[in-house]
Amino acid sequence: xxxxxxxxxxxxxxxxxxxxxxxxxxxxxxxxxxxxxxxxxxxxxxxxxxxxxxxxxxxxxxxxxxxxxxxxxxxxxxxxxxxxxxxxxxxxxxxxxxxxxxxxxxxxxxxxxxxxxxxxxxxxxxxxxxxxxxxxxxxxxxxxxxxxxxxxxxxxxxxxxxxxxxxxxxxxxxxxxxxxxxxxxxxxxxxxxxxxxxxxxxxxxxxxxxxxxxxxxxxxxxxxxxxxxxxxxxxxxxxxxxxxxxxxxxxxxxxxxxxxxxxxxxxxxxxxxxxxxxxxxxxxxxxxxxxxxxxxxxxxxxxxxxxxxxxxxxxxxxxxxxxxxxxxxxxxxxxxxxxxxxxxxxxxxxxxxxxxxxxxxxxxxxxxxxxxxxxxxxxxxxxxxxxxxxxxxxxxxxxxxxxxx
Numbered sequence: 001x002x003x004x005x006x007x008x009x010x011x012x013x014x015x016x017x018x019x020x021x022x023x024x025x026x027x028x029x030x031x032x033x034x035x036x037x038x039x040x041x042x043x044x045x046x047x048x049x050x051x052x053x054x055x056x057x058x059x060x061x062x063x064x065x066x067x068x069x070x071x072x073x074x075x076x077x078x079x080x081x082x083x084x085x086x087x088x089x090x091x092x093x094x095x096x097x098x099x100x101x102x103x104x105x106x107x108x109x110x111x112x113x114x115x116x117x118x119x120x121x122x123x124x125x126x127x128x129x130x131x132x133x134x135x136x137x138x139x140x141x142x143x144x145x146x147x148x149x150x151x152x153x154x155x156x157x158x159x160x161x162x163x164x165x166x167x168x169x170x171x172x173x174x175x176x177x178x179x180x181x182x183x184x185x186x187x188x189x190x191x192x193x194x195x196x197x198x199x200x201x202x203x204x205x206x207x208x209x210x211x212x213x214x215x216x217x218x219x220x221x222x223x224x225x226x227x228x229x230x231x232x233x234x235x236x237x238x239x240x241x242x243x244x245x246x247x248x249x250x251x252x253x254x255x256x257x258x259x260x261x262x263x264x265x266x267x268x269x270x271x272x273x274x275x276x277x278x279x280x281x282x283x284x285x286x287x288x289x290x291x292x293x294x295x296x297x298x299x300x301x302x303x304x305x306x307x308x309x310x311x312x313x314x315x316x317x318x319x320x321x322x323x324x325x326x327x328x329x330x331x332x333x334x335x336x337x338x339x340x341x342x343x344x345x346x347x348x349x350x351x352x353x354x355x356x357x358x359x360x361x362x363x364x365x366x367x368x369x370x371x372x373x374x375x376x377x378x379x380x381x382x383x384x385x386x387x388x389x390x391x392x393x394x395x396x397x398x399x400x401x402x403x404x405x
Contacts, residue, residue, distance in 0.1 A: 068257065068308045075260030084156040086256050095252050098154040100193065102200040103252035103261055104147055106161055114393075118166045121398040122173035125385070128400040129179045132383055135376050138225055141174060141181040142217060142386040143167055144205070144344060145188045147198040154195065163390030170392040182220050184213055185389065199264045202250020204313055207267050210347035211236075217348075218355050225382055227335040229355035232273070242268040249307035258307060266312050268293075268302070269351075274330065277353060281324035283366075296326055296350035317349040322366040323374070326353040333357060335381040340364060342397055344388045364397050371400055 078086050084097040092107040129139040148154055150164045164185075174181050188194040188209070197209035205213075215234045221227040232238055246263040253261035270293050277295040280287040288295045301315045311319075320343050328334060334357035339345065341361050353359045360378055362371070375383055391397055 071255075071308075072257040072259050075257030078256065079260040085159060086260070088255055093255055095255050096156055096159055097260075098147075098195065100154060100195045102147060102195050102198065103202075103250075103256070104155075104161075105203060105252060106155070106159055108159075110162075112160060112162065114162060114166050114169045117395055118169050118392050119173060121392055121395065122170045123177070124398045124400055125170075126174060126177035126179045131372055132375065135372070137375065137380060138382045139180060140220070140224070140382060140384050141171075141179060142384055143171060143181060143183045143185065143392075144213065144386055144388045145185045145194065146389040147195050147203065147205075148390075149189065149194060150185065152193055161390075163388075163393065166392045167389035180224070182217070184216060187212075187216055199248065199250045199266075199313075201253025201261045201264050202248070202313065203252060204250070204344060205347060207269055207316060207347045210316070211239075211269065211351060214348055214351040214355075217352070221335070221355070221382065227337075227381060229334065230331075233354050238272050240270050240272060242270065244268065244302060244305075244312070247302070247305050248312045250313070254308055263307060266302070266315070268297075268315065271354075275354065276329040278327045278329065279318075279324065279353075280327075281318075281321045283322045292350060292354070296353055313343075314346060317346040317361075319343075319346065320363050320366065321361070322368065323360065323362050326350075326356070326359045326361075328353055328357055328359075331355075331357050336360075336379060338362065338375050338378055338380045338383040340383070340385040342387060342391065344391070345386050348386065364399060 075086070086095045086097075087108070088094050091109045092105065094106050094108050095103050096106050098104055125141060129141075132139045146163045146167075148161055148163060155161060167183075167185075171181055171183055188197065191197070194209075197212070198205050211234075218229050218234050222229065243265050244267075245265045248264040248266045249258055249261070250264060253263065275292040276290065277292065278287065278289040279295050293299065296317060298315050298318045301310070301318075302312045304310075326349070331354070334355060336358045337352070337356045337360070339349070339352065339359060339361045340363075341349070342363060342365065345361070349359070349361055358378075360380070362374070364371075387397060
């Protein structure tokens with residue numbers, strides 16, 4: 001059986017190479033190929049020969065990969081061979097297939113265990129919280145779940161990942177230092193194996209999960225800090241849904257292709273109630289005013305399906321910005337909130353903005369300036385951080401001592 005599979009794989013690989021040559025030859029003779037363009041330059045000026053020789057291989061590769069042909073071929077062969085670990089030239093982009101069928105990034109070269117960076121991040125977060133509280137600004141750290149769930153054997157045999165252990169150690173240190181936090185993982189775990197609340201081909205949670213997290217966070221802000229929101233906002237009965245089927249190939253799927261990974265649906269959430277918000281980001285030069293669906297959501301990101309070049313996940317909040325502000329014109333008496341976030345909060349941000357009069361988001365990977373002065377100037381009722389469990393191992397999202405460059 002194994003010999004048959006090996007022979008079949010070899011045949012398919014050879015057929016794939018032959019098909020790739022057909023693609024390249026067709027592009028060349030149709031006049032649309034990159035290699036044909038290079039030949040044209042050489043024919044007009046023979047002194048172009050050294051440049052042609054150095055660039056011909058790259059031009060041919062571009063012709064072959066116009067439709068990401070080799071990624072699809074490589075992924076299809078890996079799927080046929082039943083491989084659950086697909087290594088990447090960039091070690092941390094190695095993709096594994098979980099027992100649920102979803103994909104996940106792992107770094108096979110990462111040091112095992114929690115590591116000292118987690119304790120440093122927790123200490124920095126606790127110090128940051130104390131600095132905010134000295135200014136009279138409450139602080140809450142929100143620990144979001146990652147796709148890999150505690151206590152579930154989802155990874156292939158021999159592959160380890162320490163995101164949840166790192167988050168546990170991080171939260172223990174916050175507890176020791178008296179820093180407020182909420183861990184969303186137990187809420188998600190009550191729903192059994194929750195990986196179906198994450199995209200199969202991407203590392204982010206689905207809008208359905210972000211909506212659920214918004215409900216939980218709204219309750220938390222009301223009960224702990226008296227920052228109540230209209231319960232009608234978070235009632236699913238007041239929302240419509242629209243599903244775009246097989247529309248999204250996520251960050252993990254792009255590394256291995258749709259033949260290996262399949263493709264994801266993505267759900268759009270238009271509210272049934274009236275809304276009017278203004279979303280502005282000076283660094284990117286945009287200001288968007290209008291209802292929820294066209295201000296804090298970006299319909300142009302789902303105007304057409306493009307698995308490899310598009311990112312429908314950024315329909316929500318548009319992407320990652322150094323600092324951006326959302327003003328909710330329908331809720332002028334709501335709380336003013338600052339949210340430190342990374343891309344994981346894209347799907348949450350538009351929903352959370354409805355609970356606020358003003359929501360300012362800051363991404364420490366791109367923000368430049370004095371963070372404490374910036375937050376103090378915003379006069380928020382509370383400052384939040386929302387990161388996923390595995391983020392507690394990183395260093396670039398916990399550098400709170402930013403100054404102007």
